[in-house]
Amino acid sequence: MRAITMSRSGGPEVLQWARVPDARPERGEVLLRVAATAVNRADLLQRAGHYPPPEGASPILGLECSGTIVELGEGVQGWRVGDDVCALLSGGGYAEFVAVPEAQLMRVPKGVDLYSAASLPEAACTVWSNLGMRARMHRGQTLLIHGGSSGIGTHAIQVARTMNVRVAVTAGSAEKLALCRELGARYVINYKEDDFVAEMAYYTKEFSHPGANIILDIMGAKYLDRNIDALGMDGQIVIIGLQGGRRAEVDLAKLLAKRATVTATNLRGRPVMGESSKEEIIRETMRCVWPMIEAGLVRPVIHDELPITEAAKAHEMLDSGNVAGKLLLRVS
Missing domain, CATH: 3.40.50.720 (NAD(P)-binding Rossmann-like Domain)
Structure with a gap:
């Protein structure tokens, strides 16, 4: 598969679209074909060497994405191959595929297209x-x-x-x-x-x-x-x-x-499951916020969409301070 890679920390110029080892789902995970990911300020910090990923997380940038489930890891329940979802990630969104714990999956709200859904999980x-x-x-x-x-x-x-x-x-x-x-x-x-x-x-x-x-x-x-x-x-x-x-x-x-x-508080370093976990936050967010989105009271605010190969340009845009809302990177 291909992903945005970094051979070193630095400015946007260090981001390169290149081949990397294929992502594989472990027990309790699913494999997503990524439709889109979003650019967050944490990505800029990680690129510059100031925000390393948590232990065990993918070194690839990207804290959220949307996509389609293409493979289920052992023990996964409640999801099927072919389901369209968005997901909160600890890393790995700037890629064609990403493995995600099932507890971090979120259904795409009704009325939101698959690409725009990539802007929702982190915010x-x-x-x-x-x-x-x-x-x-x-x-x-x-x-x-x-x-x-x-x-x-x-x-x-x-x-x-x-x-x-x-x-x-x-x-x-x-x-x-x-x-x-x-x-x-x-x-x-x-x-x-x-x-x-x-x-x-x-x-x-x-x-x-x-x-x-x-x-x-x-x-x-x-x-x-x-x-x-x-x-x-x-x-x-x-x-x-x-x-x-x-x-x-x-x-x-x-x-x-x-x-x-x-x-x-922060979100990235929380445990996947248990007290004060991502699973708990995702469950409560879907229970309380998703109805607002589906009723048309809350909508994704998208500043611009770029192809994933222009990730460096997207980082420059966000760093400029001229972005209002979210920047999306389309992957597939």
Whole structure:
């Protein structure tokens, strides 16, 4: 089979479409013929040598895909050869075939084509595991999303809006903010021009509990202190990215005064099965989010689709900061 390979870490130029050993399903796995995969920021970090795959995972890039089951490993139940699925991966999506634990398979939602389905697993599972399962987001709350036009952000806006949550977002251009508003964001903040702490204070000043109830943060260290300032009482900061650095000082007195919580999670390193596992997150995501998608309340937001042989170009596009939504790579 063929896949995107890397002989070394580096820039997009290190990505090459080449032959690799065939993927084979082990016990409890299925083999997918990949239709499409999606480009995530984690792929850029891994390519640059900053985010190695978990032990035992494929070294090939790609944390999600869609495709068709072509072979069942021993012990697989509930799936058949010929089923169209999408899947959450620990790696291996930038390839013609990938072996996937059956617990990480997701049916393609009704109304979504097979290629677009490749954009769903990582965003949907990240959003629901953090906002739905961990933060217990519910009707009437205020959610601030940093990076509202990203793949995660565009999905989170729609899920929160469907749950009657007030959504505020930060983004870096008028075009991106317009997209966020179209998707359901009530408050839009250009982080290049405005202070999101002051803007959140203004937007929520008339509420009984001013400030954000939940902040979904991709920046990490750079925003931590200001995120605390933007929180309301009993608020939660959920950190899912470190684009603004990994180390920061925290004024614990401010956390105490707001009875605030700071939590950080990732998806890739979780166990396949058991407590706090990918299986648990996938089950809950399909139970809670898939009906929203099938009802037309949440849709994939696709910035562009490229052939897998142009993976380097896709990485350049995502790294440029000009992408809104997801970038897809068509494989077959």
